[in-house]
Amino acid sequence: MGKVLGYARISTDIGQDISSQKMKLEELGAVVVFTDTGNGSSLHGRDQLEAALRLLEPGDELLALHPDRLARDTGDLLTIGKRVIERGAALRIADPAIRFDGSDMMSEIMLTLFGMIGSVEKHFIKARQRRGIEAAKLKGVYKGRPASIDPTSIRELRDQGMGATQIAKTLKIGRASVYRALAA
Template identity: 30%
Template sequence: MSETLYEYIRVSTREQNEDRQRIAMREFGVAEHNIVLDKQSGKDFNRPGYQRLMKKLKPGDILVIKSIDRLGRNYSEILEQWRGITKGKQAAIVVLDMPLLDTRQGKDLTGLLIADIVLQLLSYVAQTEREFIRQRQAEGIAAAKARGVKFGRRPMERPAAFEDIREMWEIGNISARGAAKQLGITHRTFLNWAIKDQKK
């Protein structure tokens, strides 16, 4: 049975433009009906195009992608999918941006082992970087708080006429909704401020 070439292209809904990936893979001469496109986030593998492609792949086929992050962002899941394709389906994968991730170069155990090691290294680096980013963010927030920086939405300033209208509300000359309308604030905001002042 002859091999079939497939291209998998994924762009996020924000990118929309898949031309860069198509141009990079043009030299492989993949038939148009074997180019699979998903316009979806890479957070998981629940993508319609990818799922259809997985059902089509058979032993000896070749899957071409521009870069490993076109498969997804979670490297532990990418590694699981990679093994499913190369070992389970016995198909080859070509990652254009990383020649070491080309399982056509070594269909023996050594070739697959090299690809596995590279993927595991990428997974480790990505996970470590995520942890560093979280740590830097936490340290930055702690340092800012120590300098007195306030986080969150700034409290709304009370209109100049608030006290006068609140007093009118307290003696029953105006309703809470009427007071809020005159002040240009919501009914809930007026009540929150007025009740808070009563408790002082």
């Protein structure tokens, strides 16, 4: 048998600690644990998951504690599973116990089922968030996300003769953001 690569994810580093996941994955045989912090509703920006997938070799395992640590979407969970087996490796989830290597239809059904559960959970999370925002707006508490771009800085750089591309690079923002700020 090859090596076991662990994967752990937390949604936010505010009030959450990834160390318990890492410790459990190591107890289950992970020789290294890759960790991401961020939303599980998308595979975008999950650099450590990508690194783990690239390092898999035939006979290896990618190990996660729960399906929702990998993805909260049926398609994404199955995509991860298929990418693992394309590498000749297996995807193992500790709880519920699932080992997906492409040879057992039941494990694919289980992945699909837990992906669907993750999708439903994601839907309810977003619905609760929308209700909370609406309630906060009615109370006058919710002001939206604070502005992260200072239009004054953009105008000052423009007045110094910089073009939109150079301003965007200097401030590390998108060019479209520069155009929006200048148009406002």
